[in-house]
Amino acid sequence: MHSPADWPILGIAVIGSILLVELARRFLGRVGRTWQFARHLVDRCTWPAFLVAVAVAVHLAFAPGMLGAAPDERAAAEMVQRGLGTVLIGGVTWLIVQATYALTDVVLDRLVRVEGERNRRARRIMTQIGLVRRIAVAVIIVVAVGTMLFSFPQVRALGAGLLASAGIAGAVVGIAAQPTLGNLLAGLQLAFSDALRLDDVVVVEGEWGRIEELTLTYVVLRLWDERRLVLPVSYFTQNPFENWTRRGSRVLAVAYLRVDWSVPVQKLREALHEFLQGNPLWDQKDWTLQVTDVLPNGLVELRALMSAADSPSSWDLKCDVREFLVDYVRDNHPDALPRFRVETPETPADVKWDGIRERNNPVARA
Template sequence: MNVQSLADWPILLIAVIGSILLVEVLRRVLNRAGRKWALARHLVEHCTWPAFLMAAAVAANAAFGPGMFGDTPAERGLAGTVERVLGLVTIAAVTWLIVQATYALTDVVLDRLVLVEGERNRRARRIMTQIALVRRIAAAVIIVVAVGAMLFSFPQVRALGAGLLASAGIAGAVVGIAAQPTIGNVLAGLQLAFSDALRLDDVVVVEKEWGRIEELTLTYVVLRLWDERRLVLPVSYFTQNPFENWTRHGSRVLAVVYLRVDWAVPVPKLRDALYEFLQGNPLWDQKDWTLQVTDVLPNGLVELRALMSAADSPSSWDLKCDVREFLVNFVRENYPDALPRFRVDFPETQVSAGWHREQVDDK
């Protein structure tokens, strides 16, 4: 190792440390600006470590020379290996930084969409779903390009390029057949996102399970069930099987409560009591309600249906429970004769009734 190569190492060290310090200064400036500027805050959250790695790798790659280890063939071979590793690390760091910067930029839009409520909430959730899927596709494409650049940095790989291109048709057919389920899921995910059939935070019923769409990727969908369980399904399931989407055109839901009572129930008074109860319940959205006699059951009971509207499905569930409890208590306390009764004829009763009819006939 000559004197010139010894003098290059402090320069390399200073370059790396200086680049790291420069990134740290930029991080502190963005962190301070992040109190008022959302993009700066997200850049700090996503890009700090990728920026440190990229700055160190770029500085080392720029300051490193092929003769820093010496002039012998072995030392120059080692220097070439280090230089190639630094190049690979630089490509990886730049790729990591680009992906994280993309996520930071889209997070600014997603934060604004999350705050949208009311009638515009459905459109906001559709845009959120599309952004989430598109940025995953963009990240996958960037990573694939970066891996290709890293591989083609090796001369051996570049030499094989012509042969690989010649057999690309056969290889593409084999890969296409092998990856058919994965490709189908990816296409299904894009179809769901851009056809507006399914969005993040939609309320759906799948396999008799009620829940919300928590995560929608290119390959699977995570459904958060009402009891905090998670149901994970492939995206293709939603394009090949029917499912209920309760928030397809809006979040408003109708709640239905059934009550089976005796014929003695005073329906008009029960209807008035229900309306008075709904007016004092904050879960009712003050729009739709009704109480109707919907059926006379074979067992001799009368079926009543109470219908009322709520702003969303969780409110609808709680409102149904409240109304059911109120109706049960109201009938029990005010009209106990209207409680469900099942009439049964025993053989002794039938004999007694027949004897009584004979006595009447004799008279």
């Protein structure tokens, strides 16, 4: 038998649970101004907490006799109770997952702010935390789903019958899941061997970019032009790739310049040094300007090498230096601009280049 007061009690229990969670949310919101973990709890756990509170209140206040005393009504009440139990398990799972994320977010926020020489180690820890919490969430969800299924007697009976064929099913599932398991193990290998980290600068398939996301199954590479290259994790354990920030973020930038033999290398070297000292992208460590080759077409190859703190700064510094060298040679030493000379049979062997240029220039002859 059920009392007419049962339903109002159920409503009061639900409203009371909601108010209790709201009070806790407001309290943590104020505490979160100084306590970072409380702020992350409010951001991630508010809705799961409401769901769990309501599910617990209904589960405790709901009685089998509230729907009636008839057999059909009691069977319906049992189904409602099982449904409430399933919702409660799902809500608790959601709350645990979000609380896990909130706890790790505190650590990740601190690691994001790490700069300088410790940045590489910070990115390594960030990568490992990200993969470990994904594995933890996957395990929690699997356990929760199993608990939900085994709360129904029909599923338990079915599970007992399936145990006999577990060996064959396991072999089939193992063969089918071999690529997935390979990617999973490859992701763990990359994270804990320190071969790849979040925000690493890599060159893959001829594409330059940064590691934007590293999961258990795939890696997202953000390219320099904002495209995204998505590759399976196993690619990085089976194929070679360039990692520009494996041991540190410092990178050398190289700019080449092809000019005429008349270029004053020493003056150009002094001008480059003065330019680098005024450029904030240079890290004040390494630089040089060298003649690296004499090309078959008669030009001289100059190589300007300078160091930068990271790869984006290296790219911008290289472009700045190349632009400076082009402007400097054009404005100060125009005779050193690239030119190709041709000696014809009519050209006297003892006539210098300046004489030929003056003879062929009507303005100069005038």
